[in-house]
Amino acid sequence: MEVDETRLSYVQVRFPGWIQKVFADSTYHYIRKGQPLFTIYSPDLVTTEQEYLLARQNRNQLAQSSIPGVASGAASLLDAAAERLKQWQVPDREIARLESTGNVRREIEIDSPASGYITERNALPNMYVQPETKLYSVADLSTVWVYAEVFQNEIARMKLGGPATVTTDAHPGRTFRGRVSFVWPQVDMTTRTQRVRLVFSNPGMNLTPGMFVNVSLGMPLGRHLVIPAAGVFHSGTRSIAFIDHGGGYLEPREIGLGPQAGEEVIVLSGLKEGERIVTSANFLIDSESQLQAAMGSFAPPPPGGGDAAAVNAPTGQATAEFTTQPAPPHKGNNTFRVKLTSNGAPVTGAEVTVTFFMPAMPAMGMAAMRVVNKLGDKGGGNYEGQGKLESGGTWQVTIVAQKNGQNIATKALSVSAEGGM
Numbered sequence: 001m002e003v004d005e006t007r008l009s010y011v012q013v014r015f016p017g018w019i020q021k022v023f024a025d026s027t028y029h030y031i032r033k034g035q036p037l038f039t040i041y042s043p044d045l046v047t048t049e050q051e052y053l054l055a056r057q058n059r060n061q062l063a064q065s066s067i068p069g070v071a072s073g074a075a076s077l078l079d080a081a082a083e084r085l086k087q088w089q090v091p092d093r094e095i096a097r098l099e100s101t102g103n104v105r106r107e108i109e110i111d112s113p114a115s116g117y118i119t120e121r122n123a124l125p126n127m128y129v130q131p132e133t134k135l136y137s138v139a140d141l142s143t144v145w146v147y148a149e150v151f152q153n154e155i156a157r158m159k160l161g162g163p164a165t166v167t168t169d170a171h172p173g174r175t176f177r178g179r180v181s182f183v184w185p186q187v188d189m190t191t192r193t194q195r196v197r198l199v200f201s202n203p204g205m206n207l208t209p210g211m212f213v214n215v216s217l218g219m220p221l222g223r224h225l226v227i228p229a230a231g232v233f234h235s236g237t238r239s240i241a242f243i244d245h246g247g248g249y250l251e252p253r254e255i256g257l258g259p260q261a262g263e264e265v266i267v268l269s270g271l272k273e274g275e276r277i278v279t280s281a282n283f284l285i286d287s288e289s290q291l292q293a294a295m296g297s298f299a300p301p302p303p304g305g306g307d308a309a310a311v312n313a314p315t316g317q318a319t320a321e322f323t324t325q326p327a328p329p330h331k332g333n334n335t336f337r338v339k340l341t342s343n344g345a346p347v348t349g350a351e352v353t354v355t356f357f358m359p360a361m362p363a364m365g366m367a368a369m370r371v372v373n374k375l376g377d378k379g380g381g382n383y384e385g386q387g388k389l390e391s392g393g394t395w396q397v398t399i400v401a402q403k404n405g406q407n408i409a410t411k412a413l414s415v416s417a418e419g420g421m
Contacts (some may be wrong), residue, residue: 023038118136
């Protein structure tokens with residue numbers, strides 16, 4: 001998250017001089033437009049004010065002159081001196097004071113050109129400054145920019161002005177709504193992603209620059225057949241669903257998949273509306289018929305299970321919430337956390353496994369990757385463990401929680417990790 005560059009202001013003076021007093025003396029101090037920042041002494045400015053007073057005096061004395069051009073010439077000199085003060089952006093109140101008192105003041109106050117937070121401050125007492133010296137940077141945080149990385153196969157669905165939402169650990173339970181403002185016209189050669197800029201209103205200053213957030217982008221996908229992501233098994237370059245024909249008979253069938261939307265995935269081919277599929281992955285597959293040793297979303301059977309299918313084992317008794325540190329995760333070591341609750345109460349004493357799977361990419365010479373992490377019980381329904389991701393990109397994540405030999409929660413989702421392949 002970064003500052004909205006269209007709401008960033010710099011404070012500079014248009015004449016050389018020496019700073020005397022500094023009122024805004026710290027960064028991240030909030031200031032309002034027109035609020036004094038510092039005072040400055042400038043010999044050039046003092047001279048110009050003296051010229052202005054002298055020109056005004058001459059104009060008043062020569063206003064009734066009958067000599068052609070004398071009165072208008074005096075008025076022109078006064079206008080020229082006044083215009084110079086305005087070009088130097090001398091505050092209007094200083095010119096009004098000069099008019100009313102007729103006295104030149106050694107120091108003048110310089111005001112803030114905008115309201116916002118001081119993100120950079122270089123103004124110091126007794127400091128000599130030139131017109132090119134940048135004294136302050138003032139950021140208006142009433143809107144902020146969020147950057148997201150979108151895979152190239154999804155960029156075609158991005159629309160400028162399309163909806164976007166973010167959530168953050170700093171404000172759990174809150175959702176902030178914004179829009180897509182810009183899509184970078186270049187693909188990152190390492191991650192095969194394009195950068196997208198999102199704009200969010202920030203009236204309560206809850207979103208701050210540098211904050212990590214979870215981004216969700218709204219994309220029109222039309223009407224499609226969808227199934228839970230937990231019902232898809234990834235085996236190398238193939239995606240497989242198990243069709244439940246009843247009587248314990250399961251048919252593995254290769255399916256074609258489209259993009260994933262939340263915890264559901266679009267099916268392009270291989271399934272028909274009304275067919276029943278296994279979504280809990282809570283059954284055994286004979287070792288001789290395993291599709292691959294590293295089938296991504298396959299959930300292990302309960303300890304001590306036999307060779308028969310156990311399709312109807314109880315699930316859904318608890319809810320699993322998954323987070324990572326850092327968020328989003330990155331290539332290398334990460335901390336994975338799962339919170340288990342049942343009807344709002346924490347679930348303790350469970351065995352929680354988090355499996356990361358990435359299908360093979362033959363075109364890039366990459367084999368399928370599978371990382372299994374067993375989390376430790378930290379109390380209060382919180383489970384935590386360390387794991388290492390060998391690559392950035394999108395991982396299929398399956399969470400399985402067991403207690404007393406039974407699955408009490410399963411959850412499948414996709415997570416985008418930062419870093420190169």
